[in-house]
Amino acid sequence: MKNGALWLDTDGRGIQAHGGSILQHNGIFYWYGENKDTDTHNRSVDFVGFSCYKSRDLLHWENCGLVLSAVNELGHDLHPDSVCERPSVLYNAETQKFVLWFHLDNRRYTRAEVGLAVSNTPTGPFTYMGSQRPGSHDSRDFTAFQDRDGRAYLFCSSDWNATMRVWELDKTYTKLTGSGKEILIDQAREAPALWHSGEKYLMFSSGCTGWSPNTMLYAESSAIFGSWRLIDAPCRGPGARRTFGAQSAAVFAANGQPYLLLDHWHPDDLRNSGYTILPITFENGLPALNWQDEWMGI
Ligand code: DGJ
Numbered sequence: 045m046k047n048g049a050l051w052l053d054t055d056g057r058g059i060q061a062h063g064g065s066i067l068q069h070n071g072i073f074y075w076y077g078e079n080k081d082t083d084t085h086n087r088s089v090d091f092v093g094f095s096c097y098k099s100r101d102l103l104h105w106e107n108c109g110l111v112l113s114a115v116n117e118l119g120h121d122l123h124p125d126s127v128c129e130r131p132s133v134l135y136n137a138e139t140q141k142f143v144l145w146f147h148l149d150n151r152r153y154t155r156a157e158v159g160l161a162v163s164n165t166p167t168g169p170f171t172y173m174g175s176q177r178p179g180s181h182d183s184r185d186f187t188a189f190q191d192r193d194g195r196a197y198l199f200c201s202s203d204w205n206a207t208m209r210v211w212e213l214d215k216t217y218t219k220l221t222g223s224g225k226e227i228l229i230d231q232a233r234e235a236p237a238l239w240h241s242g243e244k245y246l247m248f249s250s251g252c253t254g255w256s257p258n259t260m261l262y263a264e265s266s267a268i269f270g271s272w273r274l275i276d277a278p279c280r281g282p283g284a285r286r287t288f289g290a291q292s293a294a295v296f297a298a299n300g301q302p303y304l305l306l307d308h309w310h311p312d313d314l315r316n317s318g319y320t321i322l323p324i325t326f327e328n329g330l331p332a333l334n335w336q337d338e339w340m341g342i
Contacts (some may be wrong), residue, residue, distance in 0.1 A: 103341025282336030
């Protein structure tokens with residue numbers, strides 16, 4: 045598939061999984077994302093729902109439909125007038141539930157909450173459980189991250205995106221324990237995508253320029269609640285200074301190799317926004333993302 049383009053599913057339809065994340069479960073990859081298959085007005089779309097696609101090779105994606113749908117009831121959190129973005133799904137082995145956190149907002153982005161939905165199966169339907177401001181702080185772009193020890197965290201752009209906050213989830217992944225920390229203070233980062241390599245935790249993030257591409261940077265820390273530092277720009281190749289015209293969505297691993305999923309936003313026609321997947325390599329011990337025209341799967 046051509047990186048940067050809107051990819052097609054196995055039915056030949058455009059994949060609607062923008063701002064997405066990829067979860068591997070029992071040998072199958074599940075791609076969750078925003079279904080934006082409706083007309084764009086003022087650089088915004090009505091909330092349709094979150095889609096799920098599944099694949100074994102990360103190339104042929106079968107549409108599993110909407111796993112959380114908009115609710116056409118006035119005042120409902122999932123009303124089409126709401127902004128629901130960046131679904132991030134974790135599997136909790138203890139409760140055997142799939143836990144979907146997302147960014148819940150209004151069109152002015154002043155609500156700034158995280159929403160929660162839970163399912164017994166990866167393809168849903170997920171049951172909506174409510175929303176909150178983590179630790180009473182605003183939260184816009186965010187990601188949920190599962191550590192190797194089974195602990196999970198939310199990384200949230202906060203203080204009007206000036207500072208990020210990391211929040212610990214409880215054992216069920218459905219509640220916040222209250223433990224949190226400010227990181228990347230006044231660094232103005234969004235679109236966080238987390239992974240770990242060796243002893244390090246790493247994070248890709250973008251600057252805050254709305255739908256317009258900017259320079260992705262990576263940050264690292266030796267612990268989740270450690271001292272996160274922005275290090276450098278990982279992109280190499282044409283358009284690298286503007287992240288190839290894309291923005292980070294999520295990191296996932298396949299056969300031990302980490303990959304980054306990116307969105308190529310089309311602000312005036314959001315449903316046709318494209319995708320890229322690139323392998324994350326290391327050059328002189330530092331993460332690098334080399335542009336490739338084609339995504340060939342695994
Ligand atoms: C940038 C964010 O990363 C996207 O998820 C979306 O919220 C846009 N801003 C809206 O302008």
